[in-house]
Amino acid sequence: MQLSKKDILKRANDASKNTLLETLDIQMVDFGDDYLIARMPVTPKVHQPDGVLHGGATAALAETCGSFAAHLFTDTSKNFVRGLEITANHLKAVKDGFVYAKATFIHKGRTTQLLDIRVTDEDDNLISVCRLSTITLPMKA
Incomplete structure (x- = not known):
């Protein structure tokens, strides 16, 4: 049985x-053939002391989005995915509202994947x- 997009997002x-x-x-709010979108509210819970979005929270959102994207396009009954490295360049401050991460594949290899997350x-x-x-990596038997 093929799961609907709504069911896949609910499971995630x-x-x-x-x-x-x-x-x-x-x-997780949306996905397609080569992308996944996640969102996070910007509240005091994710602020740094001066009242703007903490870069670490942004990096956590990005890694979450990218890792879930890699999971979506992997046979997780036989394999598991782990993050190897993340880089983040923060360009603009945010005080409230929502931020959205969109992960798209630069390289979708059998063993390694590289994702761009905006x-x-x-x-x-x-x-x-x-x-x-x-x-x-393959799951151990």
Whole structure:
């Protein structure tokens, strides 16, 4: 049975219970053939002391989005995905609203993947540009 997009997103979001994703209120909101979009509210919970979005929270959103994208396009009954490296260039401050991360593949290899993750605000202003490399490894029998 093929799952609907709504069911896949629900499963992804349900898997986030009792994790950092739940703490930061990160939700998967859309995906397509080569991308995944996640969002996170910008509230005092993710602020740095001067009242703007913390870069670490942005990096957590980006890594979450990229890792879930790699999972979506991998046979997770036989393999698991782990992040190898993330970089983040923060370009603009945000105080409130939502930020959206869109992960797209630069390289979708059998073992390694490289994703471009652009974080934008609700007005589509670029907030951060991130790169994530992941590795897909076989599960042990």
